[in-house]
Amino acid sequence: MPNLSISSEQVCYLIVKTREFDAQDVNTDPGDSSNPSDDKMISVLEDHADNPVVQEVQAFIDALSDDEQADLIALMQLGRGDRDIDEWEALHNEAVREYVDRTAAYLLGQPLVSDYLEEGLAQFGFSCAEFESDHL
Template sequence: MSKPPPSLTIATEKICFLIIKAREFDVKDAVTDPDDGSNATDDGMISVLEDHGDDPAGDEIRGMIGAMNEDEQIDLVALSWLGRGDGTIGDWDELRGEAARAHNKRTAAYLLGIPLLADYLEEALAQFGLSCSDVEMDHL
């Protein structure tokens, strides 16, 4: 008989919301015309897919992570490592311990710097037996 997965301090709904926002953030491309003053509709809305410094998805992610308590932030970092393949669900305590030791005030910047963050978080949730398809997102 296998033992149940460890418990998370962060709600699955928060992780799933972050996955959605990380996917929005990940599709951004480098800015091709930084001084463009034309109307976005004249340019085929290309600027919407460019990574401008005032990106709403990035701002939302930073705000959400900044509002989380330390334990939730530690879980997020450990989940990203788990999903990336740095360990298995059996290594959760060690991964989480390392994330706690590395914790600082730059959690959002660190996570936003991980190119496949959404995929890693989704993979980690699967290892916990969780899925975003089972989550109600209306109250976030």
């Protein structure tokens, strides 16, 4: 079994945060200047340029080492079924070469990224169930 540079807790935290991002919808009324309470606070579910979830995910990922960022990308691709766990080193090395300089943007641009990260982590024998129950 290959070793991960990133902890399972860090991956689980990112899974929770990317689920918050995935739950948001496109900005339906970009010119709206009314009071949020008048709109029944619907804007909190919309994706805006200054989205605090995106900013939080980017800051979290930017604080990781290159190896930890590569692990995130490789976990996502492993969970998506791009390769098998036996090819972990190749996945990790490709992630370092191709994606580390834009990890947050790459991951946030992947539909179902939280599901893929969770599946990739499961292939290493980790689960986020306990983490999610403690942090939600």
